[in-house]
Amino acid sequence: MRSTYDLFVSRVAEGRKSTREKIDAVAQGRVWTGRQARERGLVDELGGLDRAIQLAKEHAKLDVKKDVSLLVYPQPPSLFDLLANPLGAPGTGLELILSRPNARAIEATASVLHRFRRGEALMLMPNVFVR
Helix, strand or coil, X not given: CXXXXXXXXXXXXXXXXXXXXXXXXXXXXCCCXXXXXXXXXXXXXXXXXXXXXXXXXXXXXXXXXXXCCCCCCCCCCCHHHHHHCCCCCCCCCHHHCCCHHHHHHHHHHHHHHHHCCXXXXXXXXXXXXXX
């Protein structure tokens, strides 16, 4: 199985019409600043996220004036995720910060949230009671 670095070097070499060995000799597994990377022929130009998105649109033959939606991965945890697992480790949960009955009530109320995908409208019927 190839490492992430090997895949990166191979893709850069392909994009630069160079060999993997030449790119590896320059990259050396290091993280370079943008300016250093440009001096070493590892990038075409310097710019921020907006410029990268513009170039990607041009490459994909999309209208550069039209807005695009960005999906960020990994997606940040939802409020329910944070409440259900505040320390981010298995076996932790609401019962660490609340009494067990209160934690169970919140978990039961919030359990319905898993039925909805991120970004969808969420409506709850009135008069819903949790015991």
